[in-house]
Amino acid sequence: MNPNRLPVRPGEVIDRETSLAFTWNGRPHTGHRGDTIASALAADGVDVFARSMKYKRRRGIMTADHWDPNLFVQVGDEPNVRAGSRRLVAGMEVSAQNVWPNLRFDIGAANQLVGRFLSSGFYYKTFMRPKWLWHHLYQKVLRKFAPGGRIHWETSTHGAYDKRYAHPDVLVAGGGPAGMGAAIAAAEAGASVMLVEHEPDLGGHLRWGDADDLAVLADLAAAVESHPGIEVLVDSTVTGRYDHNWIAVMQRSHEIAPERLIKARAGSLVVAPGLIERPYVFAGNDTPGVMLSGAVRRLINLWAVRPGTRAVVLSANPEGDAAIADLEAAGVEIVAALDARAGEDIVEVEGRGRVGNVVLGDGRTVSADLVVIGTGWTAPTSLLNMAGDRPVYDPTAARYFPNQLPDDVLATGGITGNGTTAELVEHGRATGTLAANRALRNRHDRRSSTARARSPEGPIPESLHDTRASLARTPHPECYRSSSHGMVDFSEDVSSKDLVQASREGFDSIELMKRYTTVTMGPSQGKLETVNAAAVLAETRSMDMVDIGTTVWRPPFAPISLGALAGRIFEPIRRSALQDWHEDHGASPLLAGQWVRPDHYGDPVAEARNVRENVGIIDVTPLGKLDLRGPDVTKLLELVYVNRWQKLDVGRVRYGTMVAEDGVVSDDGVTGRLGEDHYLMTTTSSGAGAIWEMLEDYLQTYRPDWNVHVTAVTGGLTSINVAGPRCRELLLRLVEGVDLSPDAFPYFHVRRGTVAGVPDCIIWRIGFTGELSYEVHVPSGHALHVWESLLANGEDLGIMPFGVESQRILRLEKGHYIVGQDTDGLTKAPSAGLGGLVKLDKPDTLGLPELRAAYARTDLPILVAIQTDDPEVVPMEADQIVDGDSNRILGRITSSRMSPTLGRSVCLGQVDPSLAAAGSKVTILLIDGRRILGTVQEHHAHVDPEGVRQNA
Amino acid sequence: MIVVNCPHCGPRNSSDLRPCGEVTTRPDPATASLSEWRTYLYLRENPAGWVTETWYCRSGCRRYFTIERNTATNETRSSEAS
Structure with missing residues (x-):
């Protein structure tokens, strides 16, 4: 069935009793519940999942998690699904995207041969001239090559998106050992806690660890899940931190919505995201079969998938060493175990569909189908940056560390240092206690400062000092690039050579280089490539990493669907007590501001005529x-x-x-x-x-x-x-x-x-x-x-009821203007024809100095009644009034209708003062280009200017 | 979105309130020149730092009140309710 599936692993998350059938590019496959799309396909021996964006190079599993840049697939009508984290569901129709015409043979792969034309800044250099070709050729061709899946306009099977608001005292971002420790300690201190983990299960790296790790994980998870003060959200990502700890959480695979955006206001934010493993730059580092140590450990231990048969491992840390042990346990032959701490290295990988030969640093060439890289870690400091921190690079530990955090943001776990599992949990606990203390004191302060709020329960908790022992910064070699050049940004196809070239062309600050080469601008958003890009720039300019800095991390940390951002609309609609009656009697609804109103009951003209002749109610x-x-x-x-x-x-x-x-x-x-x-x-x-x-x-x-x-x-x-x-x-x-x-x-x-x-x-x-x-x-x-x-x-x-449209006809016949229709945001009082109504000699009235100034002017437009000379023609509202045959604008029609009472077209309009006198002829430019004449009337009222009817 | 502390309703999302900008003094319209009036209408200090501004608690108590806010950091602190 699954040729690469291993015997049962102690920490595996698959349910071997189940068999889920699905298709990959039309061919049938099966997997188990608990598999991701990628793990099920890897178990079936699939190596190539996608083509790269620019050079269309074959790509396979690299990180085997949510951040894997090579695992974007189409599932049915849903594009850009991350196969490294999306759980397998029976019946899925999965296909490769970004391929044309198909995955095995891709025309665009010829781009590799013309790569020099697609190098740094190729957008700016290649497609500029001649300009007319943009429309006719460049755009069409580029669209064929554009990455991304297909949107199906006709289907909407993704369901309704949703939103939620939450107010936890403490929000913990990251459910590894430190994050769980923080959540438990904060809840024990009396805080309400929201624990957010972006994987489908709690545990972080303990999940793919050894027996001791799994035991600790079981205890922590049990403590978390049994505490009533902790709400656990798995398969969810904290995507942003904004002012006053306004925190966006993207909850995926929620039972009622494909994605739910949670807007949380947290008293304290605990940032415990762990570390993201960093790729290594060398020739052929994007060949399928080159994986990071975390990827092979996840494949082996979570999904019981053997990632290859003959492996070369380059390790610079204990996690890389652990991968060797896991590979051996999975029956993978270790061809070469290279220790980067001792200066051993990989120079080049050869092979197209899969790793074939590996050229080592000592000049040997060995045959292998798997290259495992464990050369370092990137601290995902996004949330800290969003809180105003500027993390600092530590060359000894070869990564960035938090610097200055506001009181309501605390960091714990791997992002702050290294430690044993026990040390990580202990640091998390201390951080959780401190976070709860600050949040509860803050809540107490707010309650006591507000007259109407509930009074605080009990005395204010005593302020705790930050007495946490820092986690160690274990020395780690700075492994960024081998002696050869390779990919830095896998989602944008930017190589270290491109970065060197950009630097030579003068784009030699990290922010300029980013924009010129698009490095860090793809779906990975810098998680895998930012530090390598900075390292290549530092090397090229012979500068220290500390002085190079990094690009700024901005929200969102992970992509959010537009559907989730739109979410559910909370705008209420107001209905009068009679609206049900209107609807029962055939009223056509009109949305007016917050209100729904009856526009008419079938025949607005008859309704208007009935008001003039009998009686109507509205x-x-x-x-x-x-x-x-x-x-x-x-x-x-x-x-x-x-x-x-x-x-x-x-x-x-x-x-x-x-x-x-x-x-x-x-x-x-x-x-x-x-x-x-x-x-x-x-x-x-x-x-x-x-x-x-x-x-x-x-x-x-x-x-x-x-x-x-x-x-x-x-x-x-x-x-x-x-x-x-x-x-x-x-x-x-x-x-x-x-x-x-x-x-x-x-x-x-x-x-x-x-x-x-x-x-x-x-x-x-x-x-x-x-x-x-x-x-x-x-x-x-x-x-x-x-x-x-x-x-x-x-x-x-x-008697007949009448609606808004009939009322608009009737009021226009009478010449009553509507504020906002016949006036606009520039219409001053004299323009509305208020005449003697305005009293400029009052001691105080709104806008009095402006009124005095406006009445001293003679150039303001005037609102007048206009009748077209041809009674049958009804100009459109907003048709322009122009100067004869020229296009000089002298006003516009603001209201127009066919008057049932007069049997002719009637209008209100704003005109230049030179046209405001009764009897003036105006030229109205219709939408179809015709020009017609109209005549300015003496009164605003077309019907009954003397008011005989209303005064009856 | 920042939190604004309404003196009557307590801390609220700023979307529950309407910001009315820096506190200004309305000149006497009977005597104000047009230029004084337009200064009142349109010109603001807009410092990068502490400013006293009016907020309207439109979804709560419907009171207008003033707070002090640091425009550079969005820190807020109370001022006398107006």
Whole structure:
């Protein structure tokens, strides 16, 4: 079955009882549950998994984990799957990507022969001239060669992505011995802990260790899993650390989502990622069969896969030595065990589909199919860099170490030094205790500093000093490059030769070199290649590694799907109490800001005509409504509106316009005086939230001495506009306690009364439609009853509900402008035609100096009503008004509709002041290029400019 | 995303609040010249360091309050609630 599968290994993670069938490039294979895609294929003897990006070189397993740059595959319709970490599932259709036409024969491999044209900066040098070829040739060819899998637009089998928020006291990044120790100690100290491990199981390097390691692992994992204060997330990666320990965790293979983004606010962050094994630079170092020591140990001990038959091992550390023991136990012949500490070396590997001959440092050539490299470690300091640290290179230990960390970020484990398993656990425990102490003290501080928060439980924990004994920095040879040149960046195909060349061309700082050669810019993002790149540069420039520095590590540490970033949308949608009724009666939905509203019920023109002829009702609940109470409301109104408010009697309603402090029209609406110290203000639907916040701003920060209480009642009161010549007749049947006669209740007045048996309704006579109309504000719990009573009682009067579109037709006929539609972010008060409404002699009003300046100008555009000379042509909103046959812009159409009442097209528009006089001819440039004439009207109102209908 | 300590609601994600920028003083509009007014509207000190700024607790208590924030480090500390 699996030719390379070994007998049972003590720490193996495969379930040999299971057999999972899958395909690789169309051919059938099997593996076990617990296998990764890569381990199952390796067990079946597959050597070549991919072609490299630029030179299309054959590539095989190198690290056998999530970071392996050679193991990107397509699984069904999912591209760029990491075969080194993705668990095998029965039925997977796995194929190689980045190959054309196939893995065995790839046309692009000819690029190796022309490699000198693809060297450093080839993007900048090769495809520049002639420019026209970019479109016709370069782009098409480059796309064929571009790495990456195929996206299938038509399928969406990846499911819905999700998001979650979390607030752990301590978040531990890394579930190895130190990370587990930290989690246990922090939980014992009373902290809530989130432990994040990017492999599918806890344990780190203990998982592929010896019997003692496995025993320690079992104890630690049991302690972690049994502690109720620890939440364990495996197959999850901490991808970023931001201000105030805002931490992004990417949870893969969650039961309900393919990826879930967890946004965690942690009191303390413990960084315990261990170390990443570093490749070694020599000729042929990317040949399939060249693996890092960790890869062969994982293959042998986790998945019982024999990685080869005849091995050359180059070791510079105890882990490399352990690989020799593991290989021998797996029955692999050790052809040569080279000790890098004694100066032994590998110069070149020959072979294309698999390692064949190995040229050693002493000049011998040996035959082998496996080369194992254990020459050093890279400290993945990403999270520390994101916390502001600049790690420092230590030449003795041949790696970087943390330098200066903020109090709420602590490091432990291999990233801080070397130690026995017991020492690593102990350092982790001490770090966890300290992290918990800082987090709990911080939490206590915050609770006691806040008036309304829960009071802190018990006394504040005593501050602990950092008394941790540092882990040793065991000396390690600086092994970066052999005497030959080879690959530095495996995902971008950048060799040490390319880096030397870039340096000679003057790109000799690490950041410049990165951008010129694209080294560290591939999917590995520097995890395997950053330090080797710095080492090659240091060697070329004869400088110290310390002075070369590294490129900056930025988030995310591991790639995140765009789907996970988008996640689930938490935006609420607001519905009036009548929205269900609207939908049950065929309303076409309109999304307006946060609200869903009825656009129309089938025929907006008929609905509009019915308002002019009979009576209609519309749900205008989204209209912003603010209940204002207190002795100083008048002062507030004087401040925020451009017009006067001192002489508004109880029972009266007044229209007002607001401008912002920069003089730009910001909102409008009517405000009624319900009692001596009680007003109801309405705002535009879209401005409701902003105006509420603005009133609070001025009341809280500018005039805290004023006594005004603002309550938003937008949703609490359902607003129904009853409009049309027969609306009074209708309301007479339903309203009690209010005299509706024109003399007792004239235009722009407000009354309170009972409507359809519902007491305390607010009724005001206003008119956006230009008809006789009353706006009824009903407590929302009774809204449906009032709405249905109006319809039932108005049946013989021809009542029809109408929607937003009909209202827009009607208001345009009447010439009422809409803030934000007929005005924009530059429209100052004089442009909106406010005329005498604005009182410049008030002592204080918003934007007063800007208003004074605006009214002194003569060049501001003016809002006017326009009728096209051809009554059938309705220009589009935003069509330009131009100067005759030229393209000089003199204005634009802001609103346009076919008027059912007049049977002709009607518009509002902003025009140059030279065109604002009634009777001026304007040229409107239509979208199809035609130019038509229009005439500026005397009044904004196309219908009933005298207001006879609304005042009836 | 930084944490802002609302004096009434406690520590909150800044996305729960609205930043209103540096605290400014509104000149008397009756007497302010246009240039004084526009300085108030548009010009800010914007130092790399400590600044007193207004925040609005839009998802909580709906109070406007001031805090001091170091624009270089995003450290925050309390100031008097306004």
